[in-house]
Amino acid sequence: MSQKHILVVDDHREIRDLLSTYLQQHDYKVSQAEGGEQMRALLQDHGADIDLVVLDLMMPGEDGLSLCRFVRESGGPPVIMLTAMSEDADCVVGLEMGADDYVTKPFVPRVLLARIKAVLRRQPQGAAPVAGEQSAVVRFNGWGFDPDQRHLISADGLLVPLSNTEYTLLKVFLEHPQRVLSRDQILTLTKGREADPFDRSIDNQVSRLRKKLEPDPQHPALIKTVWGGGYMFTGKVES
Template sequence: MDMEPHILVVDDDREIRSLLDRFLRKHGFRVSAAADGQTMRRALDEWKIDLVVLDLMLPGEGGINLCRELREHSDLPVIMLTALGEETDRVVGLEVGADDYVAKPFSPRELLARIRAVLRRTQGDSRPRADSGQAVLRFSGWSFDPTSRQLRAPDGVVISLSAGEYDLLMAFATHPNRVLSRDQLLDLTRGRFAGPFDRSIDIQVSRLRRKLREDPKNPKLIQTVRGGGYIFATAVANDASTDT
């Protein structure tokens, strides 16, 4: 039983909590539920949670603030539940670190598929790029170890990466000094940021730039190519033969 992924559903709607509890248990998950941020924190302290399904429109502390708080100290995957048609909310959710979103009213089967996809990405069970022999990549004083999923800054500080940031950095670091269109980035990240609006890749690039301590007005590493996409404008050294 302990091997079953543990999902935390955070939603103030009792019917949604009950529905997802029954549905996800039926499909092999353990499920805990919370109606607000305080209960969510208690559940996270008490249990080893593998993924959070987080409603954006919670009373009191909203889902955006809770997701931002979570991202300050954790890479725990988060799928946001958002109101249908609220594109701005979905954009903000991705900006603060959500791994995916599902619009209400939603199909439980769609949510199940997205949960499984996010868990595959974050638990490493379908990640050939992060096998035990993957080389450490070094660029502009940074080191990036795909095996441990660890990014280390030039000053030695370890920077945490969400699943999306990891996939995007892998795409850039394995294709340096090459213009990559948004469509190519979607393909290289296996559709990681595919969504109904074109800004999804741009938002994730903005988040990764912040992790790389880029000046948002004059980024040096991930540069925008007008009409083309982005370029990772630095040499990348493959450090497979040296110790890290």
């Protein structure tokens, strides 16, 4: 198994150094950035080699929310945000912008390590398709879903990138169409052993996915809320 590469973005040098040393002790390759400018440069030069970004929410200059949006819109690696206990509302915004998880400060390094391992485990494995080889696109309601390239294809042929959590959630819905899935079932199917029974991030993830799929996310037709039950994907799925 190849060594995973983590990018730590935080304006506090002591935190960057602490995390770098700890992660290196656990066989990760680590790069550091003290802010948005350095982070953007590293992603531009070495983005294909970076497997995950640990991103501080509150930094001088460009903040973590803006940087998280940049990573998602550019189809970058998964993001775990570091946040203060008083920033719960911003945590929700961060999840809506595409963060895959968050850890509150002050944190125990082994807790962050466990979250990193969980997010990386949810990353799709396997070799990329050979050039010229067609991947198995799944069709539903005018959309195409390419599980190998991890993006959506709109009816007019536009490619819509998916974050890691959006990819995993949509894959679960496409594998269980026309079925009511409770929040706990969705958590188990998307996070496996890492599922937390008190995790309510599923609602935020569904909201983000609706914004990409639904013509009117406020009145969803594809991913319907079943009150007291969970969610149901109503689309007709065709391989």
